[in-house]
Amino acid sequence: MREHRTGRPEPMAEADGIIEGRNAVIEALRAGTPIDKIYLARGETDAALGHIASTARGKGIVVVEADRRKLDGMSLTHSHQGVIAMAAVRAYATVDAILSAAREKGEPPLVVVCDELSDPHNLGAVIRTAECAGAHGIIIPKRRSAGLTAIVAKTSAGAVAHVPVARVPNLPALLKELKEEGLWVFGAEADGTTRLYDADLKGPAAIVIGSEGAGMGRLVAECCDFKVSIPMRGKLNSLNASAAAAILLYEAVRQRLG
Numbered sequence: 001m002r003e004h005r006t007g008r009p010e011p012m013a014e015a016d017g018i019i020e021g022r023n024a025v026i027e028a029l030r031a032g033t034p035i036d037k038i039y040l041a042r043g044e045t046d047a048a049l050g051h052i053a054s055t056a057r058g059k060g061i062v063v064v065e066a067d068r069r070k071l072d073g074m075s076l077t078h079s080h081q082g083v084i085a086m087a088a089v090r091a092y093a094t095v096d097a098i099l100s101a102a103r104e105k106g107e108p109p110l111v112v113v114c115d116e117l118s119d120p121h122n123l124g125a126v127i128r129t130a131e132c133a134g135a136h137g138i139i140i141p142k143r144r145s146a147g148l149t150a151i152v153a154k155t156s157a158g159a160v161a162h163v164p165v166a167r168v169p170n171l172p173a174l175l176k177e178l179k180e181e182g183l184w185v186f187g188a189e190a191d192g193t194t195r196l197y198d199a200d201l202k203g204p205a206a207i208v209i210g211s212e213g214a215g216m217g218r219l220v221a222e223c224c225d226f227k228v229s230i231p232m233r234g235k236l237n238s239l240n241a242s243a244a245a246a247i248l249l250y251e252a253v254r255q256r257l258g
Contacts, residue, residue: 017087017150020080022048029055034088036147037062041071041082049082062142088148093164095174098137099181101164105136108204109183110252113139115171115220116211117241120146124155125242126209131159133249138165139174139206175223178206185224187216188244190237192227199228201252209245 019028019035028035029052038056040049042065056063071080102109112130117123123146130138146152147167153160168174175185186199187208201207208224210216221227230239230247239247 017089018074018076019085019087020075020077020083022052022081022083025052025083025085026055028085028087029059034091034148035059035061036086036088036149037064038083038085039064039066039071039074041068042066044082046082052083086147086149089150089153089160090148090165092148092167093137095137095139095166095168095177098139098164098166102136102204107136108202108256109181109206110135110201110204110249110256111137111139111178111183111206112245112249113171113175113185113206113208114141114145114241115208115216116141116144116214117209118144118146119212119241120149120151121155122146122212122240122242124152124160126245127152127156127163127165128159129242129246129249131156131163133246133253135163135249138163139171140165140167141171142167142169171217172219172223175206175208175220179223179225184226186226186228186248187221187224188230188248189216189221189224189227190229190232192229194226194228196228196230196247196251199226199251200255201248202255205252207245207248207252209241209248212241 019025038061040053040063053063071084074084098111099109112126112135114126127138148160148165183204183206185206208216230244
């Protein structure tokens with residue numbers, strides 16, 4: 001039988017980790033390609049898009065409905081067919097794997113928990129600093145957060161290949177689990193009652209960094225054992241998220257070297 005071909009080729013994976021078009025996304029799901037998030041056109045009832053959504057959710061992939069204007073703005077091919085997937089540059093780790101890696105090294109765990117960092121440049125910078133500081137892993141929420149996209153990988157200067165990143169559905173529940181594993185939870189907060197240089201970061205520690213605008217969410221903040229403030233000697237009263245992470249991480253390094 002002669003193969004039928006349409007006049008326009010099926011959109012395929014493009015640069016920057018963007019996979020566009022129904023067949024391309026279905027094939028990526030079938031092949032087990034690590035996918036960070038899938039955007040579907042809001043209000044579409046097409047069977048193929050429904051299949052993509054159910055398959056993705058079954059694999060634990062975040063599915064977001066978006067209006068077509070947003071998809072048009074994201075599209076590189078201008079022929080997205082109502083679906084765009086953001087490929088992850090590597091598979092996500094598990095929290096257990098991060099803690100096990102620390103145990104295998106004989107080191108007290110040092111992890112960074114990012115509370116809804118939506119800017120991929122900030123997340124990439126945090127991952128880069130975490131790798132340089134010898135942190136054992138990063139934990140991010142599944143929703144309202146940047147993921148392991150190509151932009152994050154580029155900003156991390158390759159560190160994303162060396163630092164395991166876990167993604168969890170509920171950060172407050174995760175922090176409670178970390179406490180049960182013996183970690184102390186230190187949240188960076190401008191009005192924190194524990195001064196940075198009074199915080200004991202030598203033991204098992206989770207450092208929580210809040211979002212760029214709002215800081216830590218209320219439920220996340222309530223799970224912190226200590227709310228740590230960074231000394232501010234200038235006219236501004238806050239640092240960006242990646243800078244705050246760097247300061248806390250390297251204070252932990254200093255204490256652990258001492």
